[in-house]
Amino acid sequence: MELDQDMIEKLNLLGLKTSTESESRTVALLRIMLQLQSETERPMEFSEIYDAILREEEELSKTWVHRLLKGLTDVGLVRTEGERTYRKRFIADATTLTRGLEKLKAQRRGEVQEQIQELQDETQRLQEIDCGLLAQQMVATITGREQVPRARFIQGVEELDRVLRYAITDDAGEGDIIRATVMRGRAFLEGGIERTYKFVRAAERGAEIRYMFRPEFFAMGDEVTEKMGQESIAGFIQEMIRMRTEDIPFFIRVSRQPRTYNQVALNADKIALIITEEPMNATLVTKDFNPDLVRSAIENFDSAWNRAFSITDLSTEQLEMVVKKGPSFILDVLSRLDNDRSG
Structure with a gap:
């Protein structure tokens, strides 16, 4: 059979x-x-x-x-x-x-x-290959000329992190300004602290970092602590205190102005715009490709930044309370500030 x-x-x-x-x-x-x-x-x-x-x-x-x-x-x-x-x-x-x-x-x-x-x-x-960077290297090797993609589409948090590193933070130094916003940021929570250190390294090289959050981020409270890790948050709070002591230009603010672009920009030269967070889709645009878009995004950011509340200026005791009570403590500080102003 x-x-x-x-x-x-x-x-x-x-x-x-x-x-x-x-x-x-x-x-x-x-x-x-x-x-x-x-x-x-x-x-x-x-x-x-x-x-x-x-x-x-x-x-x-x-x-x-x-x-x-x-x-x-x-x-x-x-x-x-x-x-x-x-x-x-x-x-x-x-x-x-x-x-x-x-x-x-x-x-x-x-x-x-x-x-x-x-x-x-x-x-x-395969995941670690940055196609934009590889394209630049190929052009430079074959033609002997440097070329940067004027625009590119980005998918996924890891790819965005690589693009931000090679196109923005690694390029930044003395006299440069990096503007970054986190509207809500749920997609960035896991591994978020570790990814933030590329901005710290840029600040140590002299670049001014302007990191702006929306209150909605801190309203996630326990979810932020759980996914970012309390030890990681505590470590970064100590890093903030160190940078303030050493006059390293790393600044964090909370803006309650109308929503602006979810972005990371290097000067007014290029900007990574977050299109959607879940799934993560973004685009990197240079001023050569769309100068009006880049200029508008920078102007909106600066307008919100000038009206934003500075977390960097909190006392050491207040910063350490963020670790003890969780990120929602920032909202308590904002609430007390509003009460003081109204009183």
Whole structure:
């Protein structure tokens, strides 16, 4: 009786392929031995097996059959009795099949896990490729001229982070201004503190960082703490205190002005505009491509910035309270400030 398609697919998955002549003969040999074993109900001699094979495969040599048998015994699908080759006998039944198939399964799982790891590594390497930067490098290498894409579309937080790093923060230094806004920022929470340090490095090189939040960000409270991590937040608060002490130009404010662009800009030269946060879609635009858009975004930012409340100017005790009470403490400070003004 022939194997059905389901059994063939499972054997193929275990590594007993039936797609090539040699592989199909291995499965055919196993089938013949199982049939012969059920008829004789005793260990089989090689001559019996070979004669049974010849009735189906006239062209197979003894050497070839020995090779196929060795493969079956090596994986445990067939068991042998007898120490000497010429007196060796073979057993193939449900017990040997189970043992052999379990061995094949373990081997294949190991192979598949290695393949998965290789694919994951390759996926990571692909993810790390910045196509815009690669394009610039290719043009520079081939033509000897520097060219920067005037506009590009960005998908995903990780790609945005790479573009911001090479196109904005790594380029910034003494005399430059980086303007960044976080309207709500839920998409940026996980790993957000770590990603912010590229702005810190730019500030240490002399670039002025203007980081502006909306109150909605701090209203997320526990979600911010949970996804960013309390230790990471505490570490960054200490970093803010250090930068203030060392006069490093890193400034954070909260704006309650009408919503402006969700953006990161370097001077008035180029700007990354967040189109949607979930899913993350953004575009990098240079002033050469759309000067009006870049100018408008910068003007709106500066207008909101000049009216915004400075978190950087909070006392050390107040900053440390952000760690103890959570980001929503900033809203309490704003509320008290409003009360003081109204009183």
